[in-house]
Amino acid sequence: MTSNLSLAARVISEGFLPARSALLQGPRDPVSGPVSPSRIRGMLLGLAIGDALGNTSESLSPEQRESRYGEIRDYLPNSRSAGHRVGLPSDDSQLAFWTLESLLERGGLDPDDLSARFASREIFGLGKSMQQFLRNREQGVASWYHYGAESAGNGALMRIAPLVLLHPQGTSAALWLDVALASIITHRDASSVASCVAFVDLLARLLRLPAPPTSDWIIATFVATVRQVCTDQPYRARSGRFTGREGSFPDYLEFVLGEAARHDWNTREACAAWSSGAYLLETVPSVLWILARHAHDPEEAIVRAVNDTHDNDTVATLVGAAVGALHGKDALPVAWQHGLLGRTTVDDNGRVFRLIEEAVRRDWF
Ligand SMILES: [Mg+2]
Incomplete structure (x- = not known):
């Protein structure tokens, strides 16, 4: 089921995949090779943590x-767990692990199944675009690819990481296409498709890197993919120092990240400059700048994401997946691993850990 070419042809011919046709060519510089189980565990655990x-x-x-909690370096007391300091999920890891569950059960990408899973369960902290997707789906009689919100929110990006596991041989046009199709289930937007493709492509590379890359490499690799996939559609910055600035998504990313480098901003300064909400013009530079400065130190990278950004659970979800992929499970603080209850619902303790082990054991070919 991993070949979705005929499905893609239909979605593209009907105008529902907002991307350049260069998406279909896949990466210009593909990577291949095996991935160690520890890196896969690290990526998925980092995401949940x-x-x-x-x-x-x-x-x-x-x-x-900061004024309420000081610097957060561990789980806060949680009202959903009798005030204990334990790790519980919100929409980000719920949707990501239900995606993994669907990939495992269906043996590949099944958009109808994914769409149905997202719509049939209680989601904690549902975003605006997900609500739009659910309304469209309730009213609709059309195919799954009609329901996605036309939104540049980060709700597809936050759940997309598990797609990298479908293509254990490495980066390819088939990987990019599966990611693009999976992304438009909920978000039918050019910056979302490009961000999802670029993030999963980056994960595939981080999973295989023998040592942390340079900060320039992370940004350049991500932006090159965005440039290949994203249309010229203009976007406008909505808050922060660059409010009102308009341009294509790749141009905007290059501009703000260039400003951060020129001023040598730390992560708090940079994320304040471009703002760090759920809008992809804010989420994506925040994730990239945190990784650029801290990818060599997984604990500090996640702590910066949690403390220095506005939509901090989603930014930390993305940063956690990336540093986990790069460093593996053992590099994630033991206290964080032990405190995570591993839920995807109100009470399915340990579900996350079981899905991770299933993902590691699965022969994805
Ligand atoms: Mg959330």
């Missing part, structure tokens, strides 16, 4: 968060 560390103080500004 980032969400759990962030979601108890989501949507506070870094200044409000």
Whole structure:
């Protein structure tokens, strides 16, 4: 089921895949080779840990968060677990692990199945575009690819990481296509498709790198993919120092990340400059700048994501997946691993860990 070419042809011919046709060519510089189980565990655990560390103080500004909690370096007492300091999921890791569950059960990407899973379960902290997707789906009689919101929110990006496991041989046009199709289930937007493809492509590379890359490499690799995939559609910055600035998504990313480099901003300064909410013009530079500065130190990278950004659970979900892929499970602090309950619902303790082990054991070919 991993070959979705005829499905893609239909979605593209009907105009539902907002991307350049160069998407179909795949990466210009593909990578291949085996991935160690520890890196896969690290990627998926990092994702769940980032969400759990962030979601108890989501949507506070870094200044409000700091005055209330100081610097957050562990799980906060959680009202959903009798005030214990444990890691619980929100929408980010719920949707990511239900995606993994669907890939495992269906043996590949089945958009109808994914769409149905997202619609049939209770999601904690549902975003606006996901609500739109659910409404469209309730009203609709059309195919799954009609329901996605036309939104540049980060809701598809936050759940997309498990797609990398479908293509254990490495980066390819087939990987990119599966990611693009999986992304438009909920978000039918050019910057979302490009961000999802670029992030999963980056994960495939980080999973195989023998040592941390240079900061320039992370940004250049991601932006090159975005440039190949994203249309020229203009976007406008909505908050922060660059409010009102308009341009294509890749141009905007290059501009703001260039400013951060020129001023040598730390992560708090940079994320304040371009703002760090759920809009992809904010989420993506935040993730890239945190990785550029801290990818060599997984704990510090996740701590910066949790403390220095506004939509901190999603930024930490993405940063956690990336540093986990690069360093493997053992590089993630033991306290964070032990405190994570591994839920995807209100009470399915350990589900995350079982899905991870299933993903590691599965022969994806
Ligand atoms: Mg969340």
